[in-house]
């Protein structure tokens with residue numbers, strides 16, 4: 303279960319039962335004075351047992367353990383407080399820490415999910431998601447005094463390695479990667495995954511999270527990376543993967559725009575029901591509720607991108623947004639979107 307991926311850097315596979323991501327990759331860097339654990343898993347017994355077993359196999363002493371969180375999603379941050387030493391730090395980007403704290407204060411599902419309500423997502427389904435979504439039910443319980451805010455460019459020492467913080471908003475507004483420049487190693491978190499596509503959704507307060515994400519893919523593309531260590535699944539070729547992710551979103555944008563212009567006046571909930579998804583479900587009505595929520599979020603990030611650049615617009619009819627293309631676009635025109 304524990305694998306040494308580089309000198310003094312280990313990967314611990316933390317099971318995520320029932321989740322299509324299957325496992326979280328938690329990384330452990332052994333140092334002289336202290337150790338660093340990167341990402342933890344959902345706050346639930348199966349994850350805790352897996353991570354504890356891995357750390358025990360490595361002979362890790364909890365008292366000398368710092369924890370580093372790549373982003374606020376609870377499959378990464380959920381157990382940070384349980385695994386950091388009592389006098390150690392929990393590093394997390396300033397931006398994601400702010401969201402985590404605001405989320406803890408704001409409990410009203412109506413407020414939290416307003417955007418989805420505006421986009422035609424049925425309220426009863428949203429309430430069900432709020433009760434069962436592990437992002438909500440299995441996260442860190444409250445702000446922890448060991449939380450330590452980091453920003454773009456900040457350096458963290460872990461053993462003989464210096465990790466450089468790269469703030470790469472998109473997957474979350476304060477999403478981070480960590481770069482060991484000297485060894486050309488990148489901890490990609492969920493910014494770059496190799497055999498699945500990172501989920502890019504709408505975030506409250508951000509107008510264009512997909513645009514941010516694509517900008518950040520391009521910003522880090524040319525860094526020399528010989529070992530890319532992702533948050534889930536297997537490593538792969540860093541630059542090739544960035545290129546294929548850019549291409550993937552170009553196709554998704556084209557798919558979304560085509561649907562909007564062929565079906566004027568649909569809600570995002572309805573548009574998501576027509577977009578193509580890699581999921582084993584007969585049709586939109588038989589999607590598991592949580593997968594519908596991910597699909598609509600992903601659809602929204604693409605609609606926001608198209609709206610920001612003037613390709614689509616919406617009108618509010620009976621309290622929900624209905625989308626239209628701003629003119630009839632020939633498919634060839636769409637190829638220019640990502641430039």
Ligand SMILES: [Zn+2]
Pocket residue numbers: 373375473492
């Ligand atoms: Zn994530």
